[in-house]
Amino acid sequence: MTEYGKRGPNRTGLIVTVALHLLLIAIYFLQPHREKHAPPPAGSTMVYIAPLPTGKPKPKAQQQQAPKKTPKTPPVRIQRLPNTITLPNEKPVEVVKEEPKPVTQPPPPEMDMQAYIEARRKARGARDPGDSPSEESESARATRIATANIAAANGRTHGDDKNETGGVFSLSNKTFHSADLKFRGWNPNFKRRWLQQVTVEQGAEVDVETAIIKKMIELIRKEKTGDFEWNSHRLQRVVTMSARPQDTAELQAFLFREMFPDYKPPGR
Numbered sequence: 001m002t003e004y005g006k007r008g009p010n011r012t013g014l015i016v017t018v019a020l021h022l023l024l025i026a027i028y029f030l031q032p033h034r035e036k037h038a039p040p041p042a043g044s045t046m047v048y049i050a051p052l053p054t055g056k057p058k059p060k061a062q063q064q065q066a067p068k069k070t071p072k073t074p075p076v077r078i079q080r081l082p083n084t085i086t087l088p089n090e091k092p093v094e095v096v097k098e099e100p101k102p103v104t105q106p107p108p109p110e111m112d113m114q115a116y117i118e119a120r121r122k123a124r125g126a127r128d129p130g131d132s133p134s135e136e137s138e139s140a141r142a143t144r145i146a147t148a149n150i151a152a153a154n155g156r157t158h159g160d161d162k163n164e165t166g167g168v169f170s171l172s173n174k175t176f177h178s179a180d181l182k183f184r185g186w187n188p189n190f191k192r193r194w195l196q197q198v199t200v201e202q203g204a205e206v207d208v209e210t211a212i213i214k215k216m217i218e219l220i221r222k223e224k225t226g227d228f229e230w231n232s233h234r235l236q237r238v239v240t241m242s243a244r245p246q247d248t249a250e251l252q253a254f255l256f257r258e259m260f261p262d263y264k265p266p267g268r
Contacts, residue, residue, distance in 0.1 A: 177202045
């Protein structure tokens with residue numbers, strides 16, 4: 001018999017104890033997991049309802065409503081009252097316009113040829129040959145003024161000039177390219193007036209008016225070499241001018257205004 005405290009450990013018991021523990025641990029880990037639900041409260045019940053299968057709603061047949069027929073109302077006829085004026089229900093008739101008939105003029109009464117010509121002239125608004133002429137043209141007016149100025153220019157009658165020289169110009173037969181210039185001056189040798197007539201051509205000048213003015217200056221310088229007096233009908237007084245060569249531009253401009261008041265140089 002063995003004494004207490006000297007007996008060794010029971011190896012078989014230890015091995016069985018360890019094997020049981022390992023078996024419990026394996027069973028715990030190998031068992032399936034289960035969802036834990038909280039217990040329902042006391043006094044209430046829980047009912048699970050399965051959802052119904054969803055189906056497509058059937059389309060409702062649209063009933064077409066037939067249009068309602070509105071009854072036609074007969075036109076209301078108003079009874080005509082006595083002593084009233086109403087318009088008849090008639091369409092207006094188009095009025096056909098008649099073309100005016102040509103009026104035939106009665107034949108004129110018999111008249112002599114002179115009276116007939118006079119009547120025709122009055123109908124056309126023509127002037128009688130004996131009446132005064134109409135307004136003169138611009139060229140005719142310029143010629144008339146130039147002739148009047150020339151006829152009175154530097155006029156000295158009966159030896160009235162101090163140096164017995166000077167004269168009168170006159171212009172005739174003026175066209176677009178030529179003119180006849182007459183100069184009646186004093187001949188210092190014979191102490192009497194003598195006439196010079198020159199046909200002025202345009203030549204190389206810009207116009208015939210320029211050629212006439214230059215010819216007049218040439219004739220003036222044959223008798224006047226210095227100052228001379230010009231009787232201006234345009235200014236209504238006597239003007240002292242110079243025939244010296246250095247004063248040619250001033251003399252030429254003055255004669256243009258005297259002889260051709262309406263003159264306009266070409267190209268302006």
